[in-house]
Amino acid sequence: MSHMSVVLNLKSHISELFAQALGVVAPEQDATILIERPKQVAHGDYSCNLAMQLAKPLRKSPRDIARALIDALPPSAVIEKVEIAGAGFINLFITKSAKQQIVHAVLHAGAGYGHIHQGQGRSVQVEFVSANPTGPLHVGHGRGAAVGDCLCNVLHAAGWKVTREFYYNDAGAQIENLMRSVQLRCKGITPDDPSWPEGGYRGDYINDVARAYMACETVEADDQHTTGRGDAEDTESIRHFAVAYLRREQDLDLRAFNVEFDVFSLESALYSEGKVEEVVSRLVASGHTYEQEGALWLRTTDFGDDKDRVMRKKDGGYTYFVPDVAYHLDKWRRGFVRVINEQGADHHSTITRVRAGLQALDVGIPAGWPDYVLHQMVTVLKNGEEVKISKRAGSYVTLRDLIDEVGCDATRYFLAARHPDSQLVFDIDLAKSKSNDNPVYYIQYAHARISTVLELWGGERLALLAADVSLLESPYEAELLQQLIDYPQVIESAAQDLAPHLIAFYLKELAAVFHSYYNASRFLVDDEAIKHARLALIAAAAQVMRNGLALLGIGAPEKM
RNA sequence: GUGCCCAUAGCUCAACCGGAUAGAGCACCAGCCUUCUAAGCUGGGGGUUACAGGUUCGAUUCCUGUUGGGCACACCA
Structure with missing residues (x-):
């Protein structure tokens, strides 16, 4: 070696x-x-x-x-x-010399520094966000997006072949509800009307959908074009239009948040392709089902659930977990031996059911498959008080609100910087503040400082590859070297524990060590050899900052 | 009532799948810009890791119980 x-x-x-x-x-x-x-x-x-x-x-x-x-x-x-x-x-x-060599190792490896072979090129599919197409994304989805996307980046750096997937629940009762709400708005009925249904969607955005539909606008969402018919009685047309409209809106939110998916899966496709029916007949054949009171039940208690679950309701429709099982069977068949689902903890009860359904199929899926990362609830704080509503969505704070108010970088950082298991308080004032209180700026500032020094120096970056790093001897330099050495282990831990927040903490430490060094030392000194050694060190530090910030999906500005 | 998650400095949070004297930031106090960005740095005080037991060479970490908070307990998703 x-x-x-x-x-x-x-x-x-x-x-x-x-x-x-x-x-x-x-x-x-x-x-x-x-x-x-x-x-x-x-x-x-x-x-x-x-x-x-x-x-x-x-x-x-x-x-x-x-x-x-x-x-x-x-x-x-x-x-x-x-x-x-x-x-x-x-x-x-x-040895001191081995530590000093990290500078050259980082400069040579560049953006690849920190990449490890834990995954050995194996495939992993990560499903995250997966919001219902019934409204704009909320803060909770934002946390899912930030954690999920960062996790994907980390797994990629750890040597996994990552597929990012988004699952749209575009079938079922909530879509019926959406259609009904839009239809009422088309007819000029508002949520404050006594006839507005109990579970109807009340946000202003429903009115936007209705107005666009009545104006016969065309919506381009992902792979489909849909034009409003302008007919308030055509429920099928309203349904298609509303779903397409809100998918587009979510896509735009995600784009603004710098999150991209490789695959979009549709619940409706599972029905139209017969995959739901197939799963039902397989489950019936497995012997784990029974009929009772006009419904079809799955004996999930055979697989650790605390009670059995209805698969097919009296009215003939399937409960939501049936397509969920069909969806996961599909993932398995696509060859994903490893699957990670990132979801809000409020959906944790589905885990047992989905796994039970997969076990009942008896097709060789391991008992603990798939993996789950559950994030706890997010509360938003502004002026020291909890914010619960947005103008557009009504009952919740949207991801768009946060991006517009504090910016994409800070939003991503704060939503990804906590352990997913912990509840998260998103303090808008803190995220907005351009001060040392704000870790995002603290980290980015460190990178900008290095960029400025290197620019003032003005020399050829390649010359730094020949720097005599044995001249790096101060305690500050030793600490910064050690920090760079530790980076691959941070990726290893984050990938191992599915804990992307470790990246955020590491970057804060790296920035702190650099700021101390910066304050105590000068780089553009007369002695050419010492100057090159120090510049090589901080250039390496900047490289690691860029690599780490990229994992968080955050920019590394040259100037601030 | 049952299940899952959480509880660490005044506040917000770390602690490398059991390790040596539990760490940062904010806030508070005292300092540092004629010098590459003060969006920064230096120093100081601050803890029975919610509580009670147990496991062992060793526990913030694992187990049991208690207390407190969040979430979920549908023929909704």
């Missing part, structure tokens, strides 16, 4: 060294090798707890095992020294 490629991922290099040592010391043990970055510098650059793990099975003292492991460790040019500490930690110190 070349020196350069070792430097590109020090942690996995060390992990391999310990794997070999383990093979010598205790070949019959299959302990997991965990390499950590100690919090204290005195504990070295990396530490391994393998000896303590082995103490019990081997019935020896951890420190004796640690000694044996160290003796069996293959030689490596990047290791300065190895120590045993505490209860049996093995602490490794990396």
Whole structure:
């Protein structure tokens, strides 16, 4: 292995060294090798707890095992020294020169720095947003879009072949409801009228749809063109038009949010292509269904559900989870051994049902398939008070409202920067503020500062590839080097845990380390060798900032 | 009532699938611009990780229970 490629991922290099040592010391043990970055510098650059793990099975003292492991460790040019500490930690110190080499490794790898091979080119399909085409996207969809898209970027960087998919529930009761609401608006009836149905959609946008339909406008949504008939009695035509109109609106919202999908799947297509019927007959054939009180039930309790679920209602229609099962069978047949569904936690009850339906099909789908990432609710704050409505949608805050008010970058950052499991408070005033309170600007500012310095220098970037990085010796420089070294591990963790917020936290740290360095040092100094070394370092830092910001889908401005 | 998620500094949040003295930012206090962007930096105080047990060399992390908050409990999606 070349020196350069070792430097590109020090942690996995060390992990391999310990794997070999383990093979010598205790070949019959299959302990997991965990390499950590100690919090204290005195504990070295990396530490391994393998000896303590082995103490019990081997019935020896951890420190004796640690000694044996160290003796069996293959030689490596990047290791300065190895120590045993505490209860049996093995602490490794990396040579200064190996750390300095990260600068060249990053500059050579460019946009590819941080990419790892965890996925080994395997396919993963990520379904996210999947809003019903019954209105504009709301903040919750925005969180799904930000988390899902960032997750896709992370998985791609981790070596997965990613397909982004959006599923439109364009069939079923809510579409009927939409059609009815638009129809009433076509007839001039407003939501404050006593005759307005209980569950009717009340937002202003319904009136926009009705007006466009009556004006015989043409809507181009994705793959279809639909022209309004202007006939308030033609329910079929209103239905088509309304769905197309709102799909277009959602598409525009997503485009404004910088999110693109590879595949759009339609619930209506599952019906028209006979996939829903097929799933029903397969489930009946499986023996897990029964008829009761005029309905067809699936015995989901066979697969861990707390009660059985109706598949076909008395009125002959299917409940929503039947097409869901058909949809996921379709995903499986398309060859996606790994599927991740990003959804709001308010839909978590569907998980058991979908998985149960897939198990009942008995077609070889693993019990825990597919994976889910559920994000908790978002509340929006402005002037210290919760905002609950938007003018256009009425009952909820739209994604468009946020993008228009605080911008795409800040919206994406704040919606992706929290652990999906935690509830999120979106503070509009904070997201808007152009100050150090705002992490988005803090990070982007760091990048802009570097760009300015490099521009003032005005030299050939290629010259930096020849910089003598051994001149990078200050504590500030050491810290920045370490930060760059850590980047691939952040991607690994984020991909492993499906936790894109780790990227946001890493970037904040990277920016902080850089700002400190910037404040304490000068770059455009007289000594050419030192100048080149420092410029190479901050150019590498800027590269990593660009790479990380790209994962979040956020711009890296040259000037601010 | 049942299931899922959450609880860490005054506030907003981290903590590398059990590790060594639990970390940042904001706010508060005290400093730093004739110098490459002060949208920045330096220093300081601030904690029984909600509570009670358990598992072990070692727990914010895993298990049980309690309290508090969110979500879901349809022949709606």
